[in-house]
Amino acid sequence: MEKIQHSFVDAFIFNEAKKGNYESGDSYHTVLTDEYFICSIADGLGNGPVARESSQVIPEILEEFHHETIDELMKRFNDLMVQKRGAAVAIFKVDFKKKTLEYSCVGNIRFYLYRKGTDEMIYPLPVMGYLSGRPQKLRTQLYTYVEDDLFLIHSDGVELRNPKAMMRQAGIPERLYYDILRSIQTGDDATFIAGSLLK
Numbered sequence: 001m002e003k004i005q006h007s008f009v010d011a012f013i014f015n016e017a018k019k020g021n022y023e024s025g026d027s028y029h030t031v032l033t034d035e036y037f038i039c040s041i042a043d044g045l046g047n048g049p050v051a052r053e054s055s056q057v058i059p060e061i062l063e064e065f066h067h068e069t070i071d072e073l074m075k076r077f078n079d080l081m082v083q084k085r086g087a088a089v090a091i092f093k094v095d096f097k098k099k100t101l102e103y104s105c106v107g108n109i110r111f112y113l114y115r116k117g118t119d120e121m122i123y124p125l126p127v128m129g130y131l132s133g134r135p136q137k138l139r140t141q142l143y144t145y146v147e148d149d150l151f152l153i154h155s156d157g158v159e160l161r162n163p164k165a166m167m168r169q170a171g172i173p174e175r176l177y178y179d180i181l182r183s184i185q186t187g188d189d190a191t192f193i194a195g196s197l198l199k
Helices: 048-055 057-065 070-079 163-170 173-183
Strands: 002-005 009-016 026-032 036-044 087-095 100-106 110-115 120-122 141-144 149-154 190-197
Touching (some): 009 173, 026 048, 036 057, 036 190, 048 087, 070 100, 149 163, 149 173
Antiparallel strands (some): 002 009, 009 190, 026 036, 087 100, 110 149, 149 190
């Protein structure tokens, strides 16, 4: 487990390879500054080293270009997928000052934002397919958030029957992390990040 603890964000990260593989085809990367938090998960097609080669595009780009917009970053991700297997990719950016969360996804990665005060769940629908280097239509969505909103993002190696009920019951990201850990069976590469937006 990796932890992110900051005055604006509290998050817990799980990443594990499919049984029998040394390398996970999933990659994730986070960037945290005093102004914003960026989080991305990529699920390379297939598994093992070939899948990882595609998913590792994400950390490489975010290390250098995290100041860019979500659309610009997704375009960079896509451009680097040429002659690779390709990957499902989701990314979101939290702007602490504006109290906004911007989200974009291509492929089967799931994202949920749960508002405890209203019992409301935001679940943006992804663009189907995957990033492969070919021209790709994006659907970037912008949401506002309030203090203590709970978020969860995960690759398809994590199967959850009722994410809203789990998030409601957990209330805080550390408990959500352990609840998910107890419920999943990792027959595939699996990555999830459970977190809370604190202010």
